[in-house]
Amino acid sequence: MPDGSRTDSPSRGPVPNRKNLSRKFRVATGRMLAPLVDLLFPRVCSLCSVPLVDSHSDEALCNDCRQTIAAWDRAPCPRCARPLPCGAANEPAACPACRQANYRFERTTAVGQYRGLMRDAVLRVKRLGEEALTLALGRLLAELLLLRPDHPSPDVIVPVPMHWTRRLIRGVNGPELLAESLSRSLQIPVEPRLIRCRRRTRKQGTLAPTQRRRNVRRAYEAGSRAGLAAAHVLLVDDVMTTGATANEIARELRRGGAARVSLAVLARGTGGGRTAGQ
Numbered sequence: 509m510p511d512g513s514r515t516d517s518p519s520r521g522p523v524p525n526r527k528n529l530s531r532k533f534r535v536a537t538g539r540m541l542a543p544l545v546d547l548l549f550p551r552v553c554s555l556c557s558v559p560l561v562d563s564h565s566d567e568a569l570c571n572d573c574r575q576t577i578a579a580w581d582r583a584p585c586p587r588c589a590r591p592l593p594c595g596a597a598n599e600p601a602a603c604p605a606c607r608q609a610n611y612r613f614e615r616t617t618a619v620g621q622y623r624g625l626m627r628d629a630v631l632r633v634k635r636l637g638e639e640a641l642t643l644a645l646g647r648l649l650a651e652l653l654l655l656r657p658d659h660p661s662p663d664v665i666v667p668v669p670m671h672w673t674r675r676l677i678r679g680v681n682g683p684e685l686l687a688e689s690l691s692r693s694l695q696i697p698v699e700p701r702l703i704r705c706r707r708r709t710r711k712q713g714t715l716a717p718t719q720r721r722r723n724v725r726r727a728y729e730a731g732s733r734a735g736l737a738a739a740h741v742l743l744v745d746d747v748m749t750t751g752a753t754a755n756e757i758a759r760e761l762r763r764g765g766a767a768r769v770s771l772a773v774l775a776r777g778t779g780g781g782r783t784a785g786q
């Protein structure tokens with residue numbers, strides 16, 4: 509007969525505490541309810557609103573939109589991202605824009621050209637309530653930067669600053685949100701205070717190229733020499749047209765001690781038409 513007074517029991521492993529049970533319950537419930545949530549609130553593309561095929565993916569843009577906004581007529585110039593002339597070598601020496609301007613930045617990464625759907629996307633980035641789209645576009649830009657890494661990689665990300673009055677009116681700072689998105693994907697810190705806007709400039713998109721250079725001259729000031737010492741800065745903006753704003757900021761960043769400035773923008777305008785630049 510077995511001894512009924514026996515009190516020892518075989519080891520059953522660690523006893524789950526209340527916190528673990530709660531987490532497991534939430535995970536299991538989330539998994540069970542996911543199809544229902546997807547049915548009631550299907551995830552849609554942040555740009556064209558079509559339902560996303562893979563609703564479990566973190567991707568917020570559909571494949572069609574990703575391909576459309578990232579299409580180039582011709583290969584972009586490595587320094588300023590302007591499409592190079594047909595048959596030209598893939599170097600700044602072959603780029604009419606680089607030959608004309610003495611750019612103080614060394615390299616530009618752009619998702620696509622400023623036109624059609626990309627133009628719509630850039631205009632939406634400037635509006636309040638489009639944070640999800642801006643973050644998704646930032647992730648797309650980060651993917652490109654990871655595909656074509658810069659050596660040495662940037663030490664710090666700096667968004668093109670916006671004058672406080674403009675920020676107050678818009679209620680949103682697109683370049684700053686893009687910089688935050690890049691920072692999360694690339695694991696590089698953002699330091700918006702390394703450059704500040706000293707005065708309000710006229711909207712670049714409304715001016716002729718020569719007026720644009722005059723419009724932004726001495727409009728920016730490096731904030732902290734210590735933060736810039738010998739740094740490789742990745743300057744971030746939503747759109748670049750003549751490069752006058754980026755060039756003025758790059759000059760000031762280098763005057764403040766930066767060793768090198770690279771650029772990351774969503775769209776490269778090719779001049780001619782009005783753009784949405786600051």
Ligand SMILES: [Zn+2]
Nearest residue numbers: 553556570573
């Ligand atoms: Zn779409």
Ligand SMILES: [Zn+2]
Nearest residue numbers: 585588603606
């Ligand atoms: Zn160029």
